[in-house]
Amino acid sequence: MDILVINCGSSSLKYQLLNMDNETFLARGLCERIGIDGRLKHERGTEEFVLDAPMPDHAAAIKIVLEALLSKEHGVISSLSEITAVGHRVVHGGEFFSDSVLIDDAVEKAIEACFDMAPLHNPPNLIGIHACQQNLPGVPQVAVFDTAFHQTMPKKAYLYAISHALYETHKIRRYGFHGTSHKYVSMKAAEELGRPYNEMKIITCHLGNGASVCAVDRGHSVDTSMGFTPIEGLIMGTRTGDIDVAIVTYLMEKENLSAQQVLDLFNKKSGMLGLSGVSSDFRDIFQARQDGNAYADDALEAYYYRVASYIGRYAAAMNGVDVIVFTAGLGENSALLREKVCDYLGYLGVKVNPEKNAQRGKSMDFSADGARVRTMMIPTNEELVIARDTKAIISR
Numbered sequence: 001m002d003i004l005v006i007n008c009g010s011s012s013l014k015y016q017l018l019n020m021d022n023e024t025f026l027a028r029g030l031c032e033r034i035g036i037d038g039r040l041k042h043e044r045g046t047e048e049f050v051l052d053a054p055m056p057d058h059a060a061a062i063k064i065v066l067e068a069l070l071s072k073e074h075g076v077i078s079s080l081s082e083i084t085a086v087g088h089r090v091v092h093g094g095e096f097f098s099d100s101v102l103i104d105d106a107v108e109k110a111i112e113a114c115f116d117m118a119p120l121h122n123p124p125n126l127i128g129i130h131a132c133q134q135n136l137p138g139v140p141q142v143a144v145f146d147t148a149f150h151q152t153m154p155k156k157a158y159l160y161a162i163s164h165a166l167y168e169t170h171k172i173r174r175y176g177f178h179g180t181s182h183k184y185v186s187m188k189a190a191e192e193l194g195r196p197y198n199e200m201k202i203i204t205c206h207l208g209n210g211a212s213v214c215a216v217d218r219g220h221s222v223d224t225s226m227g228f229t230p231i232e233g234l235i236m237g238t239r240t241g242d243i244d245v246a247i248v249t250y251l252m253e254k255e256n257l258s259a260q261q262v263l264d265l266f267n268k269k270s271g272m273l274g275l276s277g278v279s280s281d282f283r284d285i286f287q288a289r290q291d292g293n294a295y296a297d298d299a300l301e302a303y304y305y306r307v308a309s310y311i312g313r314y315a316a317a318m319n320g321v322d323v324i325v326f327t328a329g330l331g332e333n334s335a336l337l338r339e340k341v342c343d344y345l346g347y348l349g350v351k352v353n354p355e356k357n358a359q360r361g362k363s364m365d366f367s368a369d370g371a372r373v374r375t376m377m378i379p380t381n382e383e384l385v386i387a388r389d390t391k392a393i394i395s396r
């Protein structure tokens with residue numbers, strides 16, 4: 001059973017084709033500059049192929065992806081009928097969805113109803129769904145939401161301290177994101193340790209350009225650091241994370257900015273980029289610190305501190321923790337980051353084995369012998385979660 005996974009952005013579209021009989025990856029790629037000119041990067045095994053082709057819209061991009069999958073030279077299927085279903089990443093499911101769903105008219109309407117809460121993500125996600133319906137008529141389409149895993153959060157964790165009327169009218173509450181990643185790595189941690197998922201307290205740290213921490217108590221998300229939108233919580237590549245809301249009006253007045261300009265500043269020019277003044281990419285910031293840049297040093301120390309503070313908070317929320325998992329670009333690749341965050345956590349019973357922590361690539365438990373709390377690095381695989389959910393739903 002081959003399942004196509006689609007992650008549609010405003011001018012880009014990522015895809016992956018997986019054989020779900022044995023959970024192997026067949027091909028993946030990325031369409032960029034949709035609506036501008038168009039470029040496809042397609043990978044099959046270790047081969048990579050780049051094609052410049054006009055992509056006036058997402059439907060045209062999907063068509064080119066399907067041609068690449070079918071192509072004699074770099075394709076992996078011989079007929080479109082081999083694609084059993086399509087799984088779509090949808091960022092915001094609001095309070096409508098606590099699980100993945102088969103897409104029908106009502107689901108599309110609900111995704112649309114969340115446009116205001118995720119204006120950069122949900123509209124292109126829906127465009128991707130329509131583009132696939134157009135190019136693959138009759139093939140079932142499934143939506144997998146970033147927010148769904150966190151719908152198990154209790155009220156005490158998701159309510160903001162605003163009036164109940166505002167919550168009810170505008171659905172202003174904490175939702176959380178990166179749900180597929182937190183779900184995948186927490187399950188994988190339990191599996192690798194050979195312990196029952198539904199008996200464990202796990203804290204997962206998804207540290208990429210966007211970043212969030214999640215408390216997974218016996219298989220359920222009970223708290224997470226992102227909120228109504230993905231700006232809350234940790235310091236990120238270009239986002240502030242937690243910040244005093246009064247700074248918004250203060251800056252509007254002092255810098256003569258509109259509300260939207262302040263939000264753009266907080267989303268796109270702050271975080272590690274703002275603090276370091278160097279880059280949003282940690283590799284550049286590590287280098288700058290080595291070269292003696294004091295702002296880069298401040299930025300990194302603030303980053304570690306924020307992550308460690310959230311871990312402490314979630315250990316308190318769950319009255320303990322068995323495993324702490326690091327994942328995504330930075331969490332998977334930076335031994336230094338893992339070490340620095342864990343340096344704060346000795347009181348919990350965290351103890352790192354530096355040699356193990358220095359390994360790269362595969363999942364690992366990098367705890368020292370005798371550590372009360374395990375620390376693991378697990379590469380995330382959001383596409384696999386989407387494909388698994390899609391397979392489960394169409395097999396019902």
Ligand code: ADP
Binds near residue numbers: 208210280281333334
């Ligand atoms: P996204 O949120 O865009 O999916 P990723 O999970 O790919 O992000 O993470 C991207 C970030 O990971 C980069 O900005 C970079 O800071 C960090 N990163 C990737 N590789 C390394 C590395 N070898 N060392 C340190 N940081 C890295």
